[in-house]
Amino acid sequence: CSKLKKATFQGKIPNNTINCSLQSTCIFNVPKAYFQDYKDALGSMYPYIYVPLKDEESGDQNPNKQCAVPTISYADGKLTFASSTPNAEYHYTITDTDMASDTYSKDGIVKLSAAYNISAYATADGYKPSDKATATLYWVKANLQNTTTNINQTATRGIIATSNDGIITLSGLNNDETVRFYTVDGKQLGAAKAVNGTASQAVSESIVIAKMGNQTIKIAVK
Numbered sequence: 001c002s003k004l005k006k007a008t009f010q011g012k013i014p015n016n017t018i019n020c021s022l023q024s025t026c027i028f029n030v031p032k033a034y035f036q037d038y039k040d041a042l043g044s045m046y047p048y049i050y051v052p053l054k055d056e057e058s059g060d061q062n063p064n065k066q067c068a069v070p071t072i073s074y075a076d077g078k079l080t081f082a083s084s085t086p087n088a089e090y091h092y093t094i095t096d097t098d099m100a101s102d103t104y105s106k107d108g109i110v111k112l113s114a115a116y117n118i119s120a121y122a123t124a125d126g127y128k129p130s131d132k133a134t135a136t137l138y139w140v141k142a143n144l145q146n147t148t149t150n151i152n153q154t155a156t157r158g159i160i161a162t163s164n165d166g167i168i169t170l171s172g173l174n175n176d177e178t179v180r181f182y183t184v185d186g187k188q189l190g191a192a193k194a195v196n197g198t199a200s201q202a203v204s205e206s207i208v209i210a211k212m213g214n215q216t217i218k219i220a221v222k
Contacts, residue, residue: 031126067122067130073171074137074160075197083122083130091129092120114139118160134222135162140215161210163221168208169200182209184218 068084081090116137122130173194192199
């Protein structure tokens with residue numbers, strides 16, 4: 001007389017081998033999204049592979065939840081991606097429009113954007129990949145005073161700009177640093193003081209100028 005064993009799986013086929021003794025009948029309940037994968041991999045050994053009724057009734061082609069869209073921030077020379085989905089991992093792309101190879105210049109002058117375009121999405125076992133988050137890392141001047149010589153020295157710092165649903169967020173700022181936001185024709189939209197290196201402002205324009213001291217960056221709002 002064989003024993004009946006049931007197993008329920010939440011995601012992809014486990015890396016470890018699935019074994020049932022010859023005296024057991026195994027029934028597998030698997031996510032609808034991975035049903036065919038289980039059938040292809042295990043169907044010849046275990047014919048009783050099913051999608052739970054609640055998944056069938058839902059009508060969803062993929063009953064798994066989607067990963068939360070990651071945030072992108074910058075501080076202390078490091079990019080940071082973060083998602084509220086547990087155990088999320090990140091996939092990112094960084095491009096720089098300034099990069100060139102054997103490019104022709106008639107007058108010998110090349111204007112640099114000093115900006116990196118960044119996109120990232122999150123994945124986690126049992127979840128669909130998140131939508132992509134986008135950001136731009138701007139390299140701007142930072143005037144630092146040498147406390148020994150009392151001479152101002154020019155350095156650069158990175159400022160990350162993101163926009164989502166009409167809200168612009170800047171990170172990589174100094175704490176308590178004030179950022180002022182303007183339209184392209186110079187009308188001030190508002191101001192925000194950085195908390196933990198981050199400042200945000202709600203806007204309705206498609207392009208906004210952010211000004212930090214005497215440094216400005218142009219941001220396309222999404």
